[in-house]
Amino acid sequence: MAEAVVHSELQWTSPQVLSKRPGSGEPVWLKNLRSEASDCFAEMGFPTRNHEEWKYTSVSPIAQTPFRPAWQQSASRPVQSAELDALKKLSGICLVFVNGQYNEALSSVQGLPAGVRAGSLASLFTTSDEIIAERFAKYADYRQHAFVALNTAQWQDGAYVWLPKGAVVKEPIHLLFISNAGDTPLVAHPRTLILAERESQASIIESYWGAGQGISFSNAVSEIVAGDNAVIDHTKLQLENDRSFHIATLQVYQERSSNFKSCSVTLGGALVRNEAHAVLDAEGAECVLNGLYLGREKQLVDNHTIIDHAQPHCPSRQHYNGILDGQSTGIFNGRIIVRPDAQKTDAIQKNRNLLLSDKAQVDSKPQLEIYANDVRCTHGATVGQIDAEALFYLRSRGISLKDARNMLVYAFAGEILERITSQKIRVLVDRVLHARLDAASRS
């Protein structure tokens, strides 16, 4: 298998990569889907910076790295760390994927109410399960988006969660994706499908954590469908190592009066792109997308959001804060589309950025596309540095420069953290953030 090292664009889609994958007992429709998506990717190729949506992010480091599919990595070494334990403590319901493959030993589904189903997507498709299968890959558009196409063609495993009508899951459902690369760069394409039937409620945590020091590339796609009156609270944590690449697409489809809330926290990765697309396709759907991104050294963090108001009477909110240090780059591209019929839309989008060093940079592109008249849409973007007066105020009260700075940076991050619903997650992110700030001020 060692020969199957992929490096050029052609080899990303070579039949070898597809045919040699294990668990080939797949249904025909899935095979067809894979080959169609593979063709789409071959046609589109990797986006370049000439592509308006990729104006500020070059993916050539990804295209040029000779990745090996993660599933080719022989049985992973046992993973252990205090950080992982902390992550695992977030919830009793935890599905763990190591290098893109479901790891039953590390997972547990304790406390999952009867009727609610959650597990490995790959094993689901070996049994014929129509409720879930017929909605797979129906939302994230692989015809338009190269990385979604790549994922659809090559995904190996991932999680599914199915919430039946009226089900309420009290404890968060944690989907933990661990990348554990050694000397060989590895690529995994985690795939998640969450179906919340009407009136169901759950909170989902998607976390990406890097175990090894090697280079890994996670190209994740998550599809979430919120049925009528369903309430979904989603948190995404990106804690991979500083050499890893991470491109994730979150595709949300909302039905009548559903409520979707997401908070994405990005702390790790060399090149991270988070895309969140929400389609509000029925009256009364509510959508909140929040995000916090911290960049240091040469990190590049790119957040793209699209909220598509397709129907009237839908409110949406977006709050993204970025803290950029070192030579890092923070990018925010938020788009609010209001379709011709979507009257009474109420959309607010805010992007704030804090620059901590002279070499850090920010590119922000908030966009409004409005085709209806009876709407209220606003967006705002700011870029600035730590307020000298606030710093002086704290120092005049005997607080050291280092502490004062940390306090102010922390407060800036707090604007987003306080919007995370689950206290457990808040505490975890809080701790990671503090460790990060301390490390930064020591160096």
Add this chain to the structure above:
Amino acid sequence: MTTSAEHIELLANQEYKYGFTTDIEQESVPPGLNEDVIRLISAKKNEPEWLTEWRLAAYRYWLKMEVPEWANVQYPPVDFQKIIYYSAPKMKEGPTSLEDVDPILLETYAKLGIPLREQAMLAGVAVDAVFDSISVATTFKDKLAAVGIIFGSFSEAVQEHPELVRKYLGSVVPTTDNFYAALNAAVFTDGSFCYVPKGVRCPMELSTYFRINAKSTGQFERTLIIADEGSFVSYLEGCTAPMRDENQLHAAVVELIAHDNAQIKYSTIQNWYPGDKEGKGGIYNFVTKRGRCAGVNSKISWTQVETGSAITWKYPICILQGENSIGEFYSVALTNNYQQADTGTKMIHIGKNSRSTIVSKGISAGHGKNTYRGMVKIMPSAQGARNYSQCDSLLIGDQCSAHTFPYLEVKNSTAQMEHEATTSKIGEDQIFYCQQRGLSSEDAVSMIVNGFCKQVIRELPMEFAVEAQKLLGISLEGSVG
């Protein structure tokens, strides 16, 4: 300044009141574009060798370029071979004084409300009148010359001040800048030229009035304004065209240069023929405008009221090169019926402590499509740069659309920048409030729109502010109820 109901009605019935054509003998070149046409234009203007070569180089580059398609506007492709690139009213050997100007032309400008006879003017505004491809008259030249200001047509400047033209032409907008700038560089026919010497504060408003008259022509004018150290100039630009079913192309280039402590204020009231109610006809207004704040403490301020044109595609830019330089952009863009506008600005901060302000007000009515596209770029060298942007859109009717695409690129941590945008419709409660006090709904809308635009209108010189307010009222006519 009142926009009383009868007044609006009166004007509205005339719809586009500048839509007449002047019947005058024209001299034009056959339609089409090739090197011979460019040589011909150049020869007609008796241009020096270097300028002809400059045009040809631009043309050769243009041939290799592709029509840009990134703007958020839709229109059938323009056939550049069907355009007449030079058309001028026939005149005796270059008019030397107003007495020599064809009375029909004077009448045309009188009809447009642009007085060319100095004694007839109330306020001191010096006008350069451009009719199709040439400048027909410039007023108050002597008075300006007395303080050392050079103001007149571009062709004249090429003859009389070739060293200044050569030094500054293309220094802000290079011929290779974009498709329409390259085309303009190849075929530009006339325009205004202004040079304000050191320490002079221009005693009056300068203005250029552009008029398209001939059929199937394109207007390609070029304006170059240079404000030398410590000077100040306020410049106005107005434009109209006859009503025709065909689309005519207007691709201008404006270059401004402000040296140390100089200040240029550039105001535009753009009222090209917008097309009829079905969106037929109208001017394609593809303009490149750019100012360079070259010196310390220099300031360039763009103010524009865009109510005309079928398609407007225009981004006045400030390059803030000097320390403490200031760039400003105030814009009102109104699209009614099937008009489309993709307009905005770029503020490029290079100098330390450079500051910029952007206030953009977009109004869409009918099937209008209005896009704000702006970029604020803060380079690593721009320590302490400051930007404030505000883009508001107002929607009138449920068929129109409004878009906002700002780009913020910050490469310096000491920069402070804020961008804010809102989109909303006129509140029913606001209209109700006005109606309750006896105003008709149309008057109420006109009043609210004027209030919405006030921040921009008040930046305009007095005479223009009055005209702009009326224009907004007329352009919105028929969009309510």
